[in-house]
Amino acid sequence: MNEGLELSSLLGYQVRRVHMLFLEQTRAALEPLGISPAKIAALVYIRDHPGRDQSALGRALSIGRSSAMKMINTLEERNLVERQPGRDFRSNALHLTGHGKRQLQTMLDRLRDAERRVGSGLSKAEMEQLMGLLKKLRRARSTSVAMEASA
Amino acid sequence: MNEGLELSSLLGYQVRRVHMLFLEQTRAALEPLGISPAKIAALVYIRDHPGRDQSALGRALSIGRSSAMKMINTLEERNLVERQPGRDFRSNALHLTGHGKRQLQTMLDRLRDAERRVGSGLSKAEMEQLMGLLKKLRRARSTSVAMEASA
DNA sequence: TATTGTTATACTCTATAACTATA
DNA sequence: TATAGTTATAGAGTATAACAATA
Numbered sequence: 001m002n003e004g005l006e007l008s009s010l011l012g013y014q015v016r017r018v019h020m021l022f023l024e025q026t027r028a029a030l031e032p033l034g035i036s037p038a039k040i041a042a043l044v045y046i047r048d049h050p051g052r053d054q055s056a057l058g059r060a061l062s063i064g065r066s067s068a069m070k071m072i073n074t075l076e077e078r079n080l081v082e083r084q085p086g087r088d089f090r091s092n093a094l095h096l097t098g099h100g101k102r103q104l105q106t107m108l109d110r111l112r113d114a115e116r117r118v119g120s121g122l123s124k125a126e127m128e129q130l131m132g133l134l135k136k137l138r139r140a141r142s143t144s145v146a147m148e149a150s151a
Numbered sequence: 152m153n154e155g156l157e158l159s160s161l162l163g164y165q166v167r168r169v170h171m172l173f174l175e176q177t178r179a180a181l182e183p184l185g186i187s188p189a190k191i192a193a194l195v196y197i198r199d200h201p202g203r204d205q206s207a208l209g210r211a212l213s214i215g216r217s218s219a220m221k222m223i224n225t226l227e228e229r230n231l232v233e234r235q236p237g238r239d240f241r242s243n244a245l246h247l248t249g250h251g252k253r254q255l256q257t258m259l260d261r262l263r264d265a266e267r268r269v270g271s272g273l274s275k276a277e278m279e280q281l282m283g284l285l286k287k288l289r290r291a292r293s294t295s296v297a298m299e300a301s302a
Numbered sequence: 303t304a305t306t307g308t309t310a311t312a313c314t315c316t317a318t319a320a321c322t323a324t325a
Numbered sequence: 326t327a328t329a330g331t332t333a334t335a336g337a338g339t340a341t342a343a344c345a346a347t348a
Contacts (some may be wrong), residue, residue, distance in 0.1 A: 005259050007195045011266055011278065012173040012188060014285040019170040020213060020339090021292055022163040023314090037163060038315060044158045059334060062171060067316050069331065090324050090329040108156050114164055121291020126284055129160065133167040133273065133281040140272020141172055164347090171316085189338065206306060218339055220308065241306040241347050 021118055029114035033107055034078065038061045040111060042071045043104050046081060053091035075100070173269055180265035184258055191262060193222050194255050197232060197245045200210065204242035226251070 058068035075081040081101035226232040231251035288294035
């Protein structure tokens with residue numbers, strides 16, 4: 001019964017294509033700042049939840065501990081994030097550096113511009129509708145997975 | 152003015168997270184069949200446009216020629232796609248094999264199931280709305296980029 | 303000159319598995 | 326046992342640059 005199933009009728013495909021659109025635009029916008037879209041998310045999380053550890057970051061972004069680790073390594077190398085002593089002798093408390101805080105401002109400015117370009121074909125109401133539907137879809141799927149931290 | 156800019160207010164971020172949701176589900180659903188979501192798109196394109204060459208495939212999926220090439224290599228290895236003599240001595244005409252046609256049916260069945268699971272939190276009307284908004288967003292961005300082939 | 307296929311190389315993002323130290 | 330960090334390895338997906346053959 002899938003004889004005539006079109007590519008354009010697959011929601012996952014449309015999502016991937018739109019994702020590619022965002023990647024293309026945001027990467028270009030952020031490239032001069034030496035940062036990638038996924039790492040911005042980490043920076044924003046740390047800004048909003050200073051002192052949390054790497055595992056918490058990994059859970060919030062739904063990437064593993066080891067993926068979070070890799071990001072933090074890069075962000076620390078670039079002096080955007082600091083690992084400070086955590087509540088344990090196991091965990092690190094993550095904080096933005098002063099430089100990280102200032103840079104994040106610039107990054108978000110550029111990111112917002114890129115987002116506006118990508119979304120320029122939709123009205124403000126449509127944009128909000130789209131955001132709402134995406135969030136609803138995520139919320140429905142992440143049953144019982146703590147949404148608190150998951151931005 | 153971005154002081155309070157939240158992660159959840161970034162459209163690109165929401166799109167990425169939903170994309171991850173789809174990847175997780177569709178990969179799991181397709182893994183027993185030894186195929187990945189992106190390659191399904193290639194198979195569907197070839198099914199719907201038999202005889203087109205690799206460059207056309209690359210344009211349609213908005214990946215380059217070399218990325219299309221890699222996919223076709225894999226798909227040909229698995230006997231899902233054939234490279235036949237093209238209109239030129241340069242180009243290959245792509246076709247599904249008999250096995251590829253049969254397999255694609257099964258793949259699309261599983262893909263559809265996975266998509267339904269991911270989208271289970273939205274009503275039918277909401278799903279259609281979401282599809283419409285995503286397509287509109289793409290259409291607006293791909294100004295003058297041939298939408299004909301771009302599924 | 304432009305286009306097709308090809309190869310080599312690299313990058314982003316995420317994943318799994320296993321290990322260490324701490325709890 | 327469970328958790329935090331770490332390391333090594335791998336994979337999907339895409340990109341760029343260059344080249345040969347053909348147009």
